[in-house]
Amino acid sequence: MTYKPGLPKEHRIYVNRSLNFGSIKLVGFDMDHTLAPYKKETFENLAFRKTLEKFIEAGYPQALLQLEFKPNFLIRGLLVDHKNGNLLKVDGHKYVKKAYHGYRELTKEERYELYNKRSFRAQDFLSLDSFFALSEVQLFVEIVDFMNRNPNQIQKTFLEVYQDLRWFIDLCHRDGSIKNEVLKDPGTYIIRDKHLPTTLLRLRDAEKFLFLLTNSRYDYTNEIMSFILNDAHEAFSHWKEYWDMMIVGAGKPTFFSGTQPFFEVVEASNLLKIHEGPFHPNRIYHGGNATLFEKLTGYRGDEILYVGDHIYGDIIHSKGSLNWRTLVVIEELEEEIAKLAKYSDALEEIYRQIAEKEKLDEDLQRLRSKLAANKRHRLHADKVSKEPEAIDAERLQHEFDAKITLLKNLEIHIKALTAQREAGFHPVWGELMKVGLERSRFANQLDSYGCLYTSRVSNMRFYSPYKRFLAAKEQLPHEEA
Numbered sequence: 001m002t003y004k005p006g007l008p009k010e011h012r013i014y015v016n017r018s019l020n021f022g023s024i025k026l027v028g029f030d031m032d033h034t035l036a037p038y039k040k041e042t043f044e045n046l047a048f049r050k051t052l053e054k055f056i057e058a059g060y061p062q063a064l065l066q067l068e069f070k071p072n073f074l075i076r077g078l079l080v081d082h083k084n085g086n087l088l089k090v091d092g093h094k095y096v097k098k099a100y101h102g103y104r105e106l107t108k109e110e111r112y113e114l115y116n117k118r119s120f121r122a123q124d125f126l127s128l129d130s131f132f133a134l135s136e137v138q139l140f141v142e143i144v145d146f147m148n149r150n151p152n153q154i155q156k157t158f159l160e161v162y163q164d165l166r167w168f169i170d171l172c173h174r175d176g177s178i179k180n181e182v183l184k185d186p187g188t189y190i191i192r193d194k195h196l197p198t199t200l201l202r203l204r205d206a207e208k209f210l211f212l213l214t215n216s217r218y219d220y221t222n223e224i225m226s227f228i229l230n231d232a233h234e235a236f237s238h239w240k241e242y243w244d245m246m247i248v249g250a251g252k253p254t255f256f257s258g259t260q261p262f263f264e265v266v267e268a269s270n271l272l273k274i275h276e277g278p279f280h281p282n283r284i285y286h287g288g289n290a291t292l293f294e295k296l297t298g299y300r301g302d303e304i305l306y307v308g309d310h311i312y313g314d315i316i317h318s319k320g321s322l323n324w325r326t327l328v329v330i331e332e333l334e335e336e337i338a339k340l341a342k343y344s345d346a347l348e349e350i351y352r353q354i355a356e357k358e359k360l361d362e363d364l365q366r367l368r369s370k371l372a373a374n375k376r377h378r379l380h381a382d383k384v385s386k387e388p389e390a391i392d393a394e395r396l397q398h399e400f401d402a403k404i405t406l407l408k409n410l411e412i413h414i415k416a417l418t419a420q421r422e423a424g425f426h427p428v429w430g431e432l433m434k435v436g437l438e439r440s441r442f443a444n445q446l447d448s449y450g451c452l453y454t455s456r457v458s459n460m461r462f463y464s465p466y467k468r469f470l471a472a473k474e475q476l477p478h479e480e481a
């Protein structure tokens with residue numbers, strides 16, 4: 001938590017690991033979904049339809065064209081079991097708490113048989129943690145559902161369908177079918193944050209070097225960056241003026257561990273030429289790798305802050321292998337924070353009922369011991385004392401049974417309250433950061449690899465570029481008061 005009086009929670013930067021912003025010399029930014037947030041409904045629908053067209057071109061049934069994009073079914077942080085056509089929500093202890101096959105929820109027994117019976121290996125599944133993957137997985141859900149409703153129309157396994165899906169998406173990226181549509185009318189698909197220019201300028205004024213590090217290729221990057229930054233502030237008319245270094249086609253996450261050389265983009269011909277010397281501002285570089293980047297800039301990992309939205313592509317590898325400091329942009333945070341406030345009373349009520357249940361549990365343990373002692377007495381006592389003890393046993397048993405019924409009812413009530421609260425966050429999957437009352441796998445990854453997190457890049461403008469971000473004290477269960 002960061003103490004920042006008066007700043008609404010949705011604009012705050014949250015701290016997992018302490019970071020002295022003053023000692024950060026280089027601040028790097030991802031582009032798609034970080035500097036340039038996409039409009040969820042329009043963009044995902046576009047990607048969904050364009051990929052679907054590829055299915056039809058490849059000979060899949062025409063009936064698939066009737067599939068509808070449902071923008072609200074999925075959330076990030078799920079795992080995809082592409083072999084069985086299932087979606088999973090997993091808690092921080094790798095327990096599958098919720099699963100869907102198409103649009104049908106799996107029962108507890110099905111979940112147990114498939115996932116919870118043995119040790120769960122998250123690496124066997126695909127992680128739905130980027131925004132680009134949302135439309136892809138939504139299309140997979142639709143096709144799984146179609147295959148279940150229309151047996152024999154598609155003579156393929158779920159895994160084969162998923163492999164085709166991946167191939168068709170790559171095809172869309174290669175032939176530009178999605179990107180060309182976006183470029184025709186960027187305003188339909190991309191959000192232009194009016195506070196972004198000031199945010200970047202404040203960092204520059206504090207003498208931090210700014211760099212762009214995106215996987216998008218130059219032609220697309222140029223158009224999108226022009227849309228979000230050209231003529232957006234009186235200080236600079238062109239987007240390139242904001243940056244000390246610009247790297248496109250970076251190929252993250254391999255950029256963070258690979259050995260690919262840097263190329264310079266020759267703008268006149270749109271060709272690449274190998275680059276070896278220092279970086280020049282105003283020139284565009286392509287590819288490269290982080291080790292060489294550190295060498296050419298002369299800065300160490302802990303002097304670099306990288307801002308990105310994709311936990312796997314941007315954050316895990318930059319933090320994990322290079323010790324770059326990280327700021328994760330989580331678009332969903334604004335909505336989650338609003339819902340946390342909305343359902344705070346509901347959460348309090350759940351904890352009150354849990355405390356009640358614990359009290360009842362203790363009463364039951366006490367009664368259980370009494371009943372056992374009573375039974376032992378009756379077995380060993382002489383006949384004179386047996387009668388009153390038998391009456392006592394009956395009373396105890398009665399009390400015990402009544403409390404068991406109370407406990408069962410209370411458990412049902414707590415379950416219902418928790419489900420109701422979760423549905424307020426998302427009708428199918430609940431909170432992004434939680435599964436029931438436990439941390440989700442997504443929250444665990446964020447905690448492990450994201451030093452800081454916030455809902456949008458422009459929240460950085462509320463903080464001094466020299467701010468010391470301090471993490472809350474980390475307490476282990478035995479240290480709590």
Ligand SMILES: [Mg+2]
Binds near residue numbers: 030031032308310
């Ligand atoms: Mg991104």
